[in-house]
Amino acid sequence: MRLTRLFTLISAILALLVCGVQGRSLWAEWRQYQAAEQGLQALQLVAASMRAAEKLSFERGPSNAVMGDGHPAAPAKQERLRTARNDTNAALRQLQQQLSHGNTVPASQLAGLELALREARRHVDQLAAQPPAGRTPAQLDAAVERMYALVPLALDAVTEATRASEQAYPRITRLLVKARLAVELREYAGRLGSTLTAPLATAQALSSAQQQRLQFLRGRLEQLRQLIKTANNDADQAVHIKAAVAHMDSDYFDAGQRIISAVEQTSSNGARDSTARHYDMDTAQFAQRYVPTMAPILAVRDALLQEAENQARDEFARARHELSWAMLNGAAILLVLVTLLVIVRVRVVTPLLRATRAVVRLGNGDYTPPSRISRRQDEIGDMLRALATLRENSMERQRLEQERARLIEELKTRADTDYLTGILNRRAFATAGNLRLRGAHEKDESLAVILFDIDHFKSVNDCYGHDAGDQVLIRIAEVVRSTLRDGEILARYGGEEFVVMPSFCGLEAARALAERLRVAIEQEPLTLSDGYILRVTASFGVAVAHGPHAALDDLFHSADLALYRAKSQGRNRVETQL
Numbered sequence: 186m187r188l189t190r191l192f193t194l195i196s197a198i199l200a201l202l203v204c205g206v207q208g209r210s211l212w213a214e215w216r217q218y219q220a221a222e223q224g225l226q227a228l229q230l231v232a233a234s235m236r237a238a239e240k241l242s243f244e245r246g247p248s249n250a251v252m253g254d255g256h257p258a259a260p261a262k263q264e265r266l267r268t269a270r271n272d273t274n275a276a277l278r279q280l281q282q283q284l285s286h287g288n289t290v291p292a293s294q295l296a297g298l299e300l301a302l303r304e305a306r307r308h309v310d311q312l313a314a315q316p317p318a319g320r321t322p323a324q325l326d327a328a329v330e331r332m333y334a335l336v337p338l339a340l341d342a343v344t345e346a347t348r349a350s351e352q353a354y355p356r357i358t359r360l361l362v363k364a365r366l367a368v369e370l371r372e373y374a375g376r377l378g379s380t381l382t383a384p385l386a387t388a389q390a391l392s393s394a395q396q397q398r399l400q401f402l403r404g405r406l407e408q409l410r411q412l413i414k415t416a417n418n419d420a421d422q423a424v425h426i427k428a429a430v431a432h433m434d435s436d437y438f439d440a441g442q443r444i445i446s447a448v449e450q451t452s453s454n455g456a457r458d459s460t461a462r463h464y465d466m467d468t469a470q471f472a473q474r475y476v477p478t479m480a481p482i483l484a485v486r487d488a489l490l491q492e493a494e495n496q497a498r499d500e501f502a503r504a505r506h507e508l509s510w511a512m513l514n515g516a517a518i519l520l521v522l523v524t525l526l527v528i529v530r531v532r533v534v535t536p537l538l539r540a541t542r543a544v545v546r547l548g549n550g551d552y553t554p555p556s557r558i559s560r561r562q563d564e565i566g567d568m569l570r571a572l573a574t575l576r577e578n579s580m581e582r583q584r585l586e587q588e589r590a591r592l593i594e595e596l597k598t599r600a601d602t603d604y605l606t607g608i609l610n611r612r613a614f615a616t617a618g619n620l621r622l623r624g625a626h627e628k629d630e631s632l633a634v635i636l637f638d639i640d641h642f643k644s645v646n647d648c649y650g651h652d653a654g655d656q657v658l659i660r661i662a663e664v665v666r667s668t669l670r671d672g673e674i675l676a677r678y679g680g681e682e683f684v685v686m687p688s689f690c691g692l693e694a695a696r697a698l699a700e701r702l703r704v705a706i707e708q709e710p711l712t713l714s715d716g717y718i719l720r721v722t723a724s725f726g727v728a729v730a731h732g733p734h735a736a737l738d739d740l741f742h743s744a745d746l747a748l749y750r751a752k753s754q755g756r757n758r759v760e761t762q763l
């Protein structure tokens with residue numbers, strides 16, 4: 186696999202892994218954050234339902250007052266009932282709104298409560314519309330019971346919501362339970378007071394059923410009080426909760442209960458149940474004194490709810506904080522990863538690839554210099570510099586090899602070339618001659634050799650100097666060369682002696698060529714460097730070889746004999762072998 190592809194693959198896998206881990210952790214934090222948000226909403230819902238329950242509890246007092254009054258009831262009592270109902274309606278509306286905003290509890294759960302409330306109010310209004318004599322105790326009890334049943338309905342409507350907030354914030358479960366216990370306590374305290382309403386209104390002693398009810402309610406109240414006071418965790422021992430509980434103890438369980446006991450005492454003072462009792466207060470005065478003592482119970486509820494809300498808000502803030510951190514953390518890790526990958530790519534992979542390409546180019550003999558020289562001080566920089574050195578060395582080696590080849594070629598040329606005239610020397614001619622002789626054998630052709638020698642050359646040297654002799658030799662070679670055609674070999678055989686090997690031909694053709702050369706030399710005026718013009722002649726010996734056994738030396742020997750004859754017969758002539 187190519188390095189770039191491997192790097193891309195590794196980068197992708199790493200990015201996926203990191204994104205996966207970060208995404209998982211972010212998802213968990215997000216779920217926690219959402220649960221905390223929902224739990225907070227549910228908690229507010231619980232508080233709203235408890236306040237609605239409180240208003241329903243309050244409504245009972247004015248309802249009882251109207252049912253216990255004449256017909257029509259006193260306007261002040263009617264007004265109090267209207268206000269209480271409006272308060273209840275407002276509290277229920279608020280609860281309804283919160284239910285419809287939050288997703289935790291369907292708003293339809295309030296429908297049962299609203300139906301029961303309408304029914305309870307209808308009964309209250311029906312009884313109030315009748316003259317007091319027409320209101321039977323059973324009807325009154327039924328109306329009161331209907332009102333009693335409303336509070337649990339209100340509390341039950343948000344049971345689901347309570348669970349949601351408990352799930353989100355398990356630590357505050359006890360606080361919510363105790364807040365609900367406080368609501369119940371307030372409810373039972375109200376019922377305790379209501380139990381005395383009839384005896385006070387009729388100035389009668391408490392019936393035994395009423396006394397039993399009082400005992401039951403007192404027991405229940407004490408039970409609830411102890412449950413609220415039980416220390417479950419640090420949260421419900423918060424200072425303001427303890428202060429609220431202490432206030433409830435002194436105001437309700439002390440002062441409030443004394444009011445109840447006083448009424449009870451007066452009731453039990455008479456000899457017979459049927460005897461009229463002279464209570465120190467009527468129902469209104471009783472309510473005026475007793476109802477305020479119940480207020481601290483709701484203060485306990487509020488303190489518990491407040492503490493629960495504080496803790497929930499802390500948890501929510503913590504969840505939000507954790508989520509922000511997780512997001513920040515994830516972004517930072519991704520940023521670091523991307524930066525690292527970019528650094529590795531830019532600082533390692535790309536230079537490596539560039540170096541690889543450069544090495545491949547070097548291997549192919551391409552010595553194109555790099556676009557820029559690396560100034561890096563790390564290992565990659567060392568490698569790139571080593572590569573530059575390798576390139577320079579390779580270039581130098583190539584240059585040396587080219588020089589060597591050129592020198593070899595030059596040496597080869599020099600070894601085959603006559604230093605003075607530039608034509609082939611005797612050695613090269615022997616090589617070429619033997620080659621051609623073989624060709625002649627193969628083609629069954631004749632091969633001729635023309636040997637010629639400048640006449641009286643010694644006197645040229647003697648008269649004009651050795652340099653002039655050299656110039657004559659050079660010019661003679663030029664003249665002969667220009668006379669010959671391609672394929673006809675010319676060489677300097679030694680001293681002032683030259684040899685020509687024409688293309689495959691017979692003796693006559695060779696003789697004719699020798700004659701042409703003789704005439705060309707004879708007719709060429711040779712101008713020396715100092716201005717002298719010389720004319721020289723040459724004598725020619727021609728020999729021909731044919732057949733498979735011909736040898737170059739024999740051929741030369743024959744030509745030499747012919748040349749000798751030409752010299753001896755007067756020079757400037759052509760002689761052929763005999």
Ligand SMILES: Nc1nc2c(ncn2[C@@H]2O[C@H](COP(=O)(O)OP(=O)(O)OP(=O)(O)O)[C@@H](O)[C@H]2O)c(=O)[nH]1
Nearest residue numbers: 638639640641642643644646651652654655680681
């Ligand atoms: N300048 C010069 N002279 C050379 C060279 N090679 C040989 N010679 C001279 O050529 C001369 C040859 O002389 P000889 O062999 O006596 O022949 P010749 O004077 O040409 O007389 P014939 O051949 O009999 O006509 C000698 O003086 C050599 O020194 C050379 O490369 N340059």
